[in-house]
Amino acid sequence: MQNEKMIVCRCEEVTYKELMETKKTYNCSARELKLRTRAGMGYCGGRTCRGMIDKIAMFQDSPKNNKEVSLKYQPPIRPVSFTDLGGVKQ
């Protein structure tokens, strides 16, 4: 399958192969896939790859996670720096 090296999560550079292997070895849900591979934890907040990670997690779905919870939208919806939150301005 030539799209092994295809990058699913651009911010964290997680490849399709890595996600599929993690899914096979641990048979994990979308959230577990994210925790194990960091896909979806990037600077863009999972905007690009959230859907794909959900799909991979539901691929050959086993009874264990058929009541699949898809990945959450984590606040803040835009990256905020600690300086803006109240850091000391130099």
Place this chain on the structure above:
Amino acid sequence: MKQRIIDHPVLGKIEERKLITFRFNNKEYRGFEQESIAAALLANGVRTLRHHEENGTPRGIYCNIGHCYECRVAVNGIQGVRACLTPLQEGMVIESGGRLPTTVRDWRSEDE
């Protein structure tokens, strides 16, 4: 500046705008005022806006509408500024982020 589209068949001619200078990674460039930083750099042939924090792979414009953050640069010392949305001003100092010293991922093999 030769790569700039001056007369677009659909959008028409670019109206004359003030040419200003700005700095990107300690080099002087020129661009039109109020155009996006990403466009000004692209017109100067600069496509790599930053390098990935973990693997150092070059990154540049991707969505160009402000939600993918691939084009984030540091403008006048402020981090995480989106080059594709920020209008260019005279004398802007822009630095691109590079690879960070410590990796995020090396712990994985131990607690597999």
